[in-house]
Amino acid sequence: MAIEANGKTFETDExxxxxxxxDWEPAVAEAMAAEDDLPLTDEHWEIINFLREYYEEYQIAPAVRVLTKAVGKKLGKDKGNSKYLYAxxxxxxxKQACRFAGLPxxxxCI
Known part of the structure; x- marks a missing residue:
């Protein structure tokens, strides 16, 4: 499978x-979000960039519980909760934020 972004084709798994x-670049996140019918806002980018930094440091994509805690620590309690992240x-x-961020x-995650 593949996704088109910025005039390039990016290989994806099933x-x-x-x-x-x-291969990741911001245009990939935009293309994936468009497929999901989800326009990306600054709040989305804040989480996407957070995930990329987290992955760079720990070489692992965090599960939701870990993500929620880590976001809360860095960005504040109002963002470090599953209600905010699921919104x-x-x-x-x-799953979705890691996919947009180009992470595994x-x-x-099921």
Whole structure:
């Protein structure tokens, strides 16, 4: 499978995650969000960028519980809760946000 962004084709697995994480660029997130009919706001980008930094540091995509805690620590309690994160990423803050961020599917996500 593949996704088109910025005039380029990016390979994805059967669930829509990038097969080569180094291929990621913001246009990929925009294209994936468009497929999900979800316009990206600054709040979305804040979480996407947070996930990319987290992955760079720990080499793992966080599961929702870990993500919620880490976001709360860095961005504040009002953003570090599942209600806020699910409002941004209705298909699941772990799965959907990680996919937009060009990360692998978080461990423990079905």
């Amino acid at each position: 669930e829509g995650y990038l097969t080569n994480l180094a 941004l990423f209705p298909y699941g803050p772990g 599917k978080p461990t423990g």
